[in-house]
Amino acid sequence: MSEDRTAEIVLSLEIDDAALADRLAALLGNVAGLRLAAPGEHAAATIIARDPRISPADIALTQRELDVLALMAEGASNKMIARQLGISVHTVKFHVGSLLDKLDATGRTDAVAHAARRGVIEL
Amino acid sequence: MSEDRTAEIVLSLEIDDAALADRLAALLGNVAGLRLAAPGEHAAATIIARDPRISPADIALTQRELDVLALMAEGASNKMIARQLGISVHTVKFHVGSLLDKLDATGRTDAVAHAARRGVIEL
DNA sequence: CCTGGTCCTGGCCACCCGGCCAGTTTCGCA
DNA sequence: TGCGAAACTGGCCGGGTGGCCAGGACCAGG
Structure with missing residues (x-):
């Protein structure tokens, strides 16, 4: 070696x-x-x-939002997330909407980037 | 103190x-x-x-692809990237396609996540 | 000279995304 | 016992996204 x-x-x-x-x-x-x-x-x-x-402020995300966020970071589509979590696509979109709001992001890519920056998720 | x-x-x-x-x-x-x-x-x-x-292999990305990738990580849409770089949306989609290919990603969100993981970009 | 790589552009199209409206159940807390 | 928060579902729709086809311009290297 x-x-x-x-x-x-x-x-x-x-x-x-x-x-x-x-x-x-x-x-x-x-x-x-x-x-x-x-x-x-x-x-x-x-x-x-x-x-x-x-980075003092860790955003207040619900458990379900964290689930969705984690799958988003894996590049999963809303449909794939829905299947993975056993919920409907509409519900996924609902949670994604909340995430975009809380993370102050303009889209799912931005949301994942912001979350990673703030240490909410680990890439 | x-x-x-x-x-x-x-x-x-x-x-x-x-x-x-x-x-x-x-x-x-x-x-x-x-x-x-x-x-x-x-x-x-x-x-x-x-x-x-x-992370030994830093992917071989062209300068233009790095430009597009950086803006993608900021959550910019293809249209915004096109405006920013002074090129057409079609060209942006072309580079995005190459990025998805080289980064082995299924979508722009996945591409940014992979790039960040491999140290190609800094969040 | 011609090949290959990069960069650029166009059209077409199925699909996805995000925002809007509406509603339901369940839970904990006042 | 209400009341709000969280979670969940539905439909609708404009615009964005990604994959496919095609082409042209430029430049370094064989």
Whole structure:
């Protein structure tokens, strides 16, 4: 294998908070067996800390809306969703309409993108 | 400020490679000033290492297809994309068709989801 | 020179989507 | 015991979507 288990583990940092980044860099710089990545260098793992103020509001979606949303993210049509959930196409469209409303989206593609951005669903 | 610069930094791990996770946990466990998060505990930062085998192949998309894809991810309709790029709706549909083909998607929503999963676009 | 790839355009058509109207049941909460 | 929220269903319809056919222009490489 190309993996050398004696090699240093290379870590890259993606941290919004500069103070936190400095503290982490200082701490990790003294640990034997791992190393911070040089700019552009491929890292085995990345340490991420995003500004939490960006995504505080998780939208209030009902269970059924979450079901529909998940299938939408899989690219399923209203008809397929209806079959999958054992409900009529009209009901699916009803839930999709609610989702477009709550997610402030103009269409199902936009809805999935918004939901993914806000962490409501995982792609 | 609410930040206590003497407190430990809490890190959580999201690593697909179990061996790598073990090595990192062992290394970081002995570092004074930081600590690994308990399950469910809020962490100041997250160490992420996704299985690279999942997204090795960045699909070969033409520049125009990337343009169309980006606008699709914004929820734009074919008509809006056409206006935005200064081309006809037919041409947009042509590129969308190519995208559906290359991304192995059944529809525009699926295409955006696949593209996001493979890192072709950023939501 | 000719082939292949990309980009562009047109028409046609079945189907899907989203918004509108209307109604039902079930449930928990005041 | 009402009352609203959630879930579900129906019909209707304009516009959007995706698949198919066809074509032309441009440019790099064989």
